Amino acid sequence: MAAVTLLETRAVAKHFGGLAAVDAVDFRLNEGEIRAIIGPNGAGKTTLVSLISGRLAPSSGSITFEGEDITRLKSYQRVGRGIVYTFQVTSIYRNLSCYENVALAAQRSLARGLVGSLFGSERAVAERVEAAIHRVNLTDRLDLPAGELAYGHQRLLEVAMGLALDPKLLILDEPTQGLSQGETVSFCALIRELAKSATILLIEHNMSVVLELAERITVMDRGAIIAEGAPDEIERNSAVQRAYLGTGDAEA
Amino acid sequence: MTAGKTGRIIVLHLAVIAALFAAQYFLPAYHHGNVARILVLASFAVGYNLLLGYTGLLSLGHAMFFAAGMYGAGLPLYYFDIGVIPAFGLGLLASLALAFCFGLLALRTSGVAFLIVTLMFAQAFFLATLYFNEITLGDQGFVLSEQARTLNLGGVGFSFADPTVKYNAALLLFACCMLGCLALVRSPIGRVWMAIRENEPRTRMLGYDSYRYKLLALVLSGVMSGAAGAGYALLFAYVGSTFASIQYSIFALLWALLGGVGTVLGPLVGAGLMFYLVDIAGDFTSSYLLVVGVVLVVLILWYPKGLLGSLRERWLPWLP
Amino acid sequence: MDFGPHLFLALLEGTVSAFVLAVTALGLSLVFGVMRVVNVAHGEFYMLGAVLAWWLTTLLAGSPAIGFGVALIIAPLIVGAFALAADWLILRRIDYHPESTIVATIGLLYIIQQLVLTFYGPDARPVEPPLYFRVSFPWFGYSGYKLIVVGASALLLLGVWLAMARTKFGLYMRATQQNQEMAQAFGVPVRRVYAIVFALGAMLAAAAGVLVVPIQQAHYLMGLDPLLLSFIVVIVGGLGSLRGTVVAAFVIGLSDGVISVFFSPTLAKIIATLFVAMVLVYRPSGLFGQPEEEA
Numbered sequence: 001m002a003a004v005t006l007l008e009t010r011a012v013a014k015h016f017g018g019l020a021a022v023d024a025v026d027f028r029l030n031e032g033e034i035r036a037i038i039g040p041n042g043a044g045k046t047t048l049v050s051l052i053s054g055r056l057a058p059s060s061g062s063i064t065f066e067g068e069d070i071t072r073l074k075s076y077q078r079v080g081r082g083i084v085y086t087f088q089v090t091s092i093y094r095n096l097s098c099y100e101n102v103a104l105a106a107q108r109s110l111a112r113g114l115v116g117s118l119f120g121s122e123r124a125v126a127e128r129v130e131a132a133i134h135r136v137n138l139t140d141r142l143d144l145p146a147g148e149l150a151y152g153h154q155r156l157l158e159v160a161m162g163l164a165l166d167p168k169l170l171i172l173d174e175p176t177q178g179l180s181q182g183e184t185v186s187f188c189a190l191i192r193e194l195a196k197s198a199t200i201l202l203i204e205h206n207m208s209v210v211l212e213l214a215e216r217i218t219v220m221d222r223g224a225i226i227a228e229g230a231p232d233e234i235e236r237n238s239a240v241q242r243a244y245l246g247t248g249d250a251e252a
Numbered sequence: 253m254t255a256g257k258t259g260r261i262i263v264l265h266l267a268v269i270a271a272l273f274a275a276q277y278f279l280p281a282y283h284h285g286n287v288a289r290i291l292v293l294a295s296f297a298v299g300y301n302l303l304l305g306y307t308g309l310l311s312l313g314h315a316m317f318f319a320a321g322m323y324g325a326g327l328p329l330y331y332f333d334i335g336v337i338p339a340f341g342l343g344l345l346a347s348l349a350l351a352f353c354f355g356l357l358a359l360r361t362s363g364v365a366f367l368i369v370t371l372m373f374a375q376a377f378f379l380a381t382l383y384f385n386e387i388t389l390g391d392q393g394f395v396l397s398e399q400a401r402t403l404n405l406g407g408v409g410f411s412f413a414d415p416t417v418k419y420n421a422a423l424l425l426f427a428c429c430m431l432g433c434l435a436l437v438r439s440p441i442g443r444v445w446m447a448i449r450e451n452e453p454r455t456r457m458l459g460y461d462s463y464r465y466k467l468l469a470l471v472l473s474g475v476m477s478g479a480a481g482a483g484y485a486l487l488f489a490y491v492g493s494t495f496a497s498i499q500y501s502i503f504a505l506l507w508a509l510l511g512g513v514g515t516v517l518g519p520l521v522g523a524g525l526m527f528y529l530v531d532i533a534g535d536f537t538s539s540y541l542l543v544v545g546v547v548l549v550v551l552i553l554w555y556p557k558g559l560l561g562s563l564r565e566r567w568l569p570w571l572p
Numbered sequence: 573m574d575f576g577p578h579l580f581l582a583l584l585e586g587t588v589s590a591f592v593l594a595v596t597a598l599g600l601s602l603v604f605g606v607m608r609v610v611n612v613a614h615g616e617f618y619m620l621g622a623v624l625a626w627w628l629t630t631l632l633a634g635s636p637a638i639g640f641g642v643a644l645i646i647a648p649l650i651v652g653a654f655a656l657a658a659d660w661l662i663l664r665r666i667d668y669h670p671e672s673t674i675v676a677t678i679g680l681l682y683i684i685q686q687l688v689l690t691f692y693g694p695d696a697r698p699v700e701p702p703l704y705f706r707v708s709f710p711w712f713g714y715s716g717y718k719l720i721v722v723g724a725s726a727l728l729l730l731g732v733w734l735a736m737a738r739t740k741f742g743l744y745m746r747a748t749q750q751n752q753e754m755a756q757a758f759g760v761p762v763r764r765v766y767a768i769v770f771a772l773g774a775m776l777a778a779a780a781g782v783l784v785v786p787i788q789q790a791h792y793l794m795g796l797d798p799l800l801l802s803f804i805v806v807i808v809g810g811l812g813s814l815r816g817t818v819v820a821a822f823v824i825g826l827s828d829g830v831i832s833v834f835f836s837p838t839l840a841k842i843i844a845t846l847f848v849a850m851v852l853v854y855r856p857s858g859l860f861g862q863p864e865e866e867a
Contacts, residue, residue, distance in 0.1 A: 053457070076460055103443070165458065
């Protein structure tokens with residue numbers, strides 16, 4: 001089966017003052033894959049992903065999605081194209097119920113524009129909300145204020161919000177951080193399930209999750225991609241080891 | 253969001269209007285006039301609250317929208333006697349245009365910068381009403397004749413100087429603003445406004461163009477404030493610069509805060525309570541605005557949610 | 573008077589108001605910069621300085637010079653103490669939250685203004701200048717006291733600059749301004765710095781009020797214009813930049829003074845407020861926090 005390119009960045013860069021957080025990166029993502037981005041702190045992973053989702057504007061370079069140049073599109077427009085980002089630090093509406101949280105996402109993907117949202121069907125929204133909540137297993141917490149959920153469940157709520165947007169590319173920024181062992185295992189199962197209908201891009205520090213889920217791994221350090229490939233290749237790559245451990249010794 | 257809750261909400265708000273309607277037959281003359289005034293000012297506060305309480309944007313410049321409506325209706329009526337309905341329409345148009353143009357510029361900023369931009373524009377507007385005082389008659393203002401303020405419907409003349417007409421017109425204005433606000437905040441648009449208030453970056457990352465929603469909130473808020481201003485001119489006959497001054501922007505904030513930001517009926521409670529507090533204080537001292545200062549400080553220290561907001565938190569979570 | 577001398581007079585007037593404005597705006601700028609809050613009651617501290625000066629000079633009716641000298645020292649101290657109380661009772665309790673502070677200081681504005689109205693009354697009352705002499709220019713005589721105001725203001729500005737640059741407290745202030753969390757981690761008593769900075773800002777405004785009262789009269793509403801102008805100066809000059817504040821004060825004070833002499837003061841103010849609004853619209857991130865850059 002030929003790989004179809006879903007997302008491509010060409011020489012995309014982001015400078016903050018004198019610092020190049022992302023330095024002329026060429027990145028390509030194929031449709032349907034589960035890709036993990038790993039690298040030490042400050043490598044530029046979240047910055048790259050923010051450039052892709054539109055939270056940050058690139059200093060130079062271009063980004064293409066489904067063959068179209070999206071470099072000029074604003075973040076909220078990219079969501080409309082199917083690029084969905086879940087925040088590194090959980091960002092939900094703490095004072096609203098879980099239903100309301102996901103409803104905001106569902107409402108957006110069902111109706112276009114201001115006028116459309118005035119006449120949207122509440123039932124269609126409810127159906128989509130319930131489906132998304134069901135997939136992450138939070139149905140029994142539907143009416144609770146989101147701020148009262150346990151941290152792990154808040155993470156799942158974020159994923160549910162992402163799902164309700166009907167994503168083509170789902171970007172998860174450190175999704176298992178703060179989850180217990182058991183929660184992490186269920187989370188991996190969820191991701192594998194989601195990958196059947198969306199492309200997944202994952203930033204992760206938890207190596208076992210990465211090795212469990214990722215079909216391919218991209219390694220970043222100091223704003224650039226230093227390695228890319230299947231998990232076992234990456235494990236053996238000495239440049240990667242140097243970046244993480246500061247040594248060049250290959251481990252058997 | 254069950255049907256039962258919606259029913260309860262509609263009944264409550266209609267009951268408030270019915271009670272206000274009935275009250276005119278029981279109120280002594282002095283309070284009769286006061287309540288009419290409170291209703292118009294509360295309409296202003298409802299408009300203000302749309303932006304502050306639901307969308308989360310703090311403005312200190314809403315007096316300019318109120319005054320735009322007031323001058324927009326008052327000036328044509330004073331100079332050309334164009335009739336009540338056209339005058340009101342012009343007032344609405346003036347505040348709409350002002351809110352839209354202002355919003356296009358000001359919404360490029362947020363937070364404290366936005367607040368200062370509203371303050372500066374409103375101040376410039378106020379100064380302009382003083383500068384062009386050949387037309388506007390500055391802070392001395394002008395009075396609209398009773399004849400100009402008579403609405404002719406099907407041969408019958410309704411004079412806004414007549415207390416009954418005044419009261420019911422004020423009530424009609426308030427009812428429209430209040431019910432309009434209720435409908436908006438419970439609609440999908442209202443949901444997005446509240447999402448913007450709670451967490452704007454998140455809302456953008458859900459695909460909403462927050463700028464457009466904020467502009468809509470600002471324009472609707474401005475038009476409602478302008479309607480109140482036009483209403484005030486028509487009902488109380490006086491148009492002057494004071495209504496464009498920062499004092500009235502602060503009053504709108506005060507009424508909304510006291511009654512409860514983010515509640516539909518809060519502005520009515522706040523406007524009414526403050527009106528009487530100032531009225532009573534005025535009997536004791538000429539420094540009655542001290543009450544304003546004290547109330548603001550007390551609210552911000554201990555009751556930031558205001559009266560209805562605190563009520564909602566403790567006992568009535570379904571109150572919109 | 574011909575145009576030339578008229579312009580010179582306008583420039584002199586502009587210079588005096590620029591210096592007074594610089595001192596007033598500096599107080600607001602310090603509070604903006606270090607505490608990151610807007611003190612809407614700042615103009616009222618200026619007014620309090622003027623009113624207290626009237627009271628003290630009336631009390632010490634003997635020699636205007638001594639009375640004024642006492643006022644110049646005591647009035648700011650009283651206002652400073654009041655500001656400390658306001659900080660402790662109100663601002664600290666709301667944790668210096670930006671929007672709450674604005675509402676609280678609006679309340680404070682009304683309280684101060686109306687209390688002054690109660691005890692001082694609605695009249696404008698003059699205060700005699702401590703020294704009375706005229707400086708004779710070829711075209712007109714000019715009040716010597718106004719030149720003293722310039723000198724005193726310059727001394728105040730210099731004093732603040734020295735304190736910021738050379739003293740330990742000045743170091744604390746600069747550290748807190750740059751990065752509050754870092755400063756706290758390094759042992760800077762941030763809460764105390766806030767309280768003192770707030771008092772200092774108030775004292776500068778009060779001092780400006782004292783200096784100005786022999787020129788204008790003391791009136792309970794006199795704080796509103798300086799507040800607006802100070803806002804304009806601080807925004808145009810840039811948040812936290814003391815140099816920017818002083819430079820902007822001169823630009824705005826001079827142009828306001830000159831325009832007011834030749835054109836209507838109201839028009840000058842309209843232009844100034846719109847200008848400031850547009851500065852904020854097109855450079856909001858330069859003043860209040862990080863830009864939320866988006867594609």
